[in-house]
Amino acid sequence: MTNPALAAVLNDKETLELRELPLPPIGDDDGLLRIEACGICGSDIAQFRGELAWGHGYPVIPGHEIVGRIDQLGRHAARRWNVQEGDLVTVDPFLACGCCDTCMSGRYINCTNNWGDKQQSYGFIGTEYAPGLWGGYSQYLYLHRNARLYKFPAGVAANQAVLFNTLGGGIRWAVTVPKLGIGDTIVIMTPGQRGLTSVIAAREAGAGKIIVAGRKDSYKMALARELGADVTINFQRENLLERVKEETAGRLADVVLDLTPEATQPVLDAIEIVRPGGTVVLAGSKGARTVAIPTDTLMWKDITLRGVVGVGHREYRQAISIIASGKYPLHRLMTHRFPLREAETAIRTLAGESPVEEPMCIAIEPWLDERQHLQGDMK
Ligand SMILES: [Zn+2]
Structure with missing residues (x-):
């Protein structure tokens, strides 16, 4: 009999509890992942506070930026996913059905054909749906047999691999959707985790001038x-429009990407600083x-005004190739790691509730407890 899985379960808003859930038997078509790290997304904060517009019920194991090693694997699943036990993989959080009209049009992010007509994703499926282990904490x-996996090349560390989602988002929102190309100017508001990965994406795409605006x-x-x-550009001190004009010889920006959470003024600023015929991409949730x-x-x-959510197949592959290239100091983005029992501190730290910490990317490493325990380092 294997040990159960330890998980941080969100029982109600702002109520996380450590619980043990039994490991399910694995058949021919499914598998089990031993999670090495789970990145915390801004939507985890909203979910924790009970403010997520498309939220689902409780109890739920949060966490959808998941990286781990294949622990158990059915024989059909091994062939279908082209992976084997021990491989380091990430999982596309969206568990689409694959056969509805939305999925067959290639828009599997918007599939609502699973689990009671709701958009479903790892990190948001309630523990009442067997076997309950649907989240990264x-x-x-x-x-699940409908999961889509991406394998990392050998030698990639889990705590950098976990940036696949934030980097994939940067690629899709800064490059793919607005068709950012060689020589183009992009203004990125603001330098959070998605902002910084958008800088990397824009650089890779050959952008001519990358401008980051923050407060x-x-x-x-x-x-x-x-x-x-x-x-x-510090837009508290400098006039954003004047500075963008200066930097573009009056042409303004080809693409403006707004990632600012909550604040609405950046949407209006973006419309002002984009050039005629340019594209404004909105990816910062205003609640x-x-x-x-x-x-x-x-x-x-x-002007083209576009909303975006999620990451596509191509961007995941591109993100993994950038991570594996070792070209960028991605470790600089990963500022905090927490064990499972500190999941709440991890969320509150990302939410900026800590008076001392200045977080960028935060991951929960579910086996950190045991390692710390082994090292006699339990606080
Ligand atoms: Zn579907």
Whole structure:
């Protein structure tokens, strides 16, 4: 009899509890992942606070930026996924059905054909659905037959591999969707984790000028420059429009990507600093806040306004290839690691509730407890 999996279960809003869940038997078509690291996404904060617009019920094991090693694998699953036990893989969080009209049009992120007509993703499926191990804040994850896996090349460390999702997001939102190309100017607001991975994506795409705008001169602005930003603008101190004009010889930006959480002014700023015919991409959740958009400006400037969510197949592959290349100091992005029992501290740290910590990317490493225990390092 194997040991059960230890998991941090969100029983209600702001109520996390460590619980043991039995490991399921694995058949021919599914598998079990031993989780090495789970990145914390901004939506984990909203889920924790009970503010997620498309949230599902409790109890649930949060966490959808999952990296681990294949622990058990059915024989059909091994062939279908082309992996073997011991491989380091990540899992696309969206568990689409694969056969509805949405999925067959290639939009599996929007599939609502599973688990009671709801959009379903690892980290959001309730523990009442057997076998319950549907989230990354856990020692093990159930690999459902509809899961889609991506294998990392040998030699990639789990704590860098876990950036696959944030990097994949940067690639899709800064490059794929707005078709950012050689010589183009992009303005990225602001230098959070997705902002910085967008800098890497824009650099890889051959952007001519990468401008990062933020509200203060934090270490994040310096890190943006280190990762490839040409210019950083503090829009509290400087006039954003004037500075963008200056940097583009009056042309304005080809692409503006707004990643600012909650604040709505950046949406209006983006419309102002994008060039006629340019593209504004919105990827920062404003929660329940709404913005009055000057539609005439969109019209007269012939602007494309796009909302984006999630990462596609191509961007995952590109993200993994950038991670494996070792070209960028990605370890600089991974600022905090927490064991499972500190999942709440991890979320609150990412939410900026700590008066001392300045977090960038945070991961929960579910086996850290045991390692610390072995090292006699339990606090
Ligand atoms: Zn579907």
